[in-house]
Amino acid sequence: MSNSDPLEHFVAPYDDSVSFDELPDAPPTTGYRPSIMGWIGITVAVFWLAVALIGPFIAPYGENALPFPDAYSEFQSPRSGAWLGTDVEDRDVLSRIMFGAGRTIGISLSATLLAYLTGVVLGIGAAVSGPRVDMAMSRINDAFLSLPTIMLGLVVVAAVGSSIPVLIVTAGLIYASVVFRLSRAIGMEIMVMDFVEAAKVRGEGRWWIITREIWPNARMPLITDFGLRLIYVILFISSLSFLGLGVQPPKADWGSMVRDNLGALQYGGSIISVVAPALAIASLTVGINLIVDDVSAHGGGKLSKRM
């Protein structure tokens, strides 16, 4: 692994599989000070996290409430009381964004956590098991990696229908294959280090090697990558919802809000109903990207050189 060709990372598939260039370097465990860009990212992410947690309690109207039954008309422009206007069914856009925040972020976070739980356990497991187990697991994994994620998502939704648990498990398992590859690569790299060799010679068991030798060294690159993976999961879930195959109406989530209100762009009406949820997703993912980039750059990471 360590003497791999520098160009090898270009062999990796497009966005969500791991290229060696993309392996975030281990940032220092102490003394991380965000740069201005990092602070911007942290502010945006914390803001949306807060909205996700308390949004439903402070939203001016209910998720599916019709705040202006007397003036019923779709796509009303912003006005006092409905600061972002109303949507295709005359619901308050601001309230729906606040309700949708928890759903979009909650589903994506759970799916990413599931992906990490599965991927890291199997990946490090493959790294410490013999070449045969590793070979079998890697080949099966490669088959999943060779499919475009959105197509896998479509196939699963076609088979079992769409619901929030299905979305979490589907996204979690799809992205587990990427995490598997990453943690296996990191695990392999550490397995050939002298200190692991020394531990083996000392007669330490497999469990000791995983928890005391591999995990402390694999932890930071994996945590940095978690942010990157979270971005892809948010984009995946939002795209499925945008296609009408993710979170089902009348529940609000940012991707489906864009879809529901597309009519405003096409036939006229308050375009804020489309712009606001699209901007919400973009600001969240770009914000997380700024943090990941900053953390990685702080460790003299390859990510910053690449950017």
Next chain:
Amino acid sequence: MTSLILKRIGIGMITALAVSIIIFFGTKILPGDAAQIRLGQEATEANMAAMRERMGLDKSYVMQYVTWLGNFLSGNLGISLASDVPITDLIADRYQNTVYVSVLTSIVAVPVSLALGILAAMFPGSYYDRILTLVSVTLVAAPEFFTATLLVLLFVFALDLGNAVVVGSPDGKGLFSMYAHFALPIATLSFVIASQLIRMSRAAVLNVMSSPYIEMAILKGVPRRRIILRHALLNAIGPIVNVVALNLAYLVTGVVVVEVYFGYPGLATLIVQGVQTRDFVLVQGLGMIFCLTYVILMLAADVASFASNPRLRHPK
């Protein structure tokens, strides 16, 4: 060299086989059965049994898979459950839009973004480089429909050019009016793949720039422009071709969102409809077409990268 390429193609075929297994059995996770979808809830048991036999659903899953794969390879994609029309007819009506948009996008986006990326690598750290980096970092993390919305706001609402929906058929139009017809979808996809292409081509050139032979050229006083164009670029061609193939493969997924956003019929909208109506046969057939395109482009990327790099051909 030839044997290596053959070996890669062999691996590609195994991958394609694995993909077909995933797609076929993926749609069979639930016992929900195609005969029932075809006939509806009120069908009698006898009708259902007859339909199952006609559709081959009474056979074992393995037999069904083999039959399905054989039919797929001979160009028979089966009959749509939702509309009772052969899938190939449905595709014939719609594949043009998808192909036009993908091809037209790559014709514009690939050369422009490569030029921008290489230019950025020639002046690393300059204002041009930093601005380009900032824009591409932003766009690469944003969803396609955000980029599409920005473009609609700019062109349709601010400049009052065109429409936020693609209407009508592009048939019989020349190249130029075809670009006008699909202007917004093409622009969206171009921005999306450009953000990736610019970063990766820049990285590919900079990567070569850090190698000792370039340092040698700098030390002997070769002008910077010449170093990039004559020394670095030749060695960066392999990775760049690889990056291009990867991004073309990405169009396969990008086109799904763009077709739905701009509301014109294509293969991607067809498969989304298939999922909504739970038309397994349609999803299987189209899913295979999309995934095979993806696998083939990935394979091309793979072959390009080691064809251009002797060190990958002779691993230590």
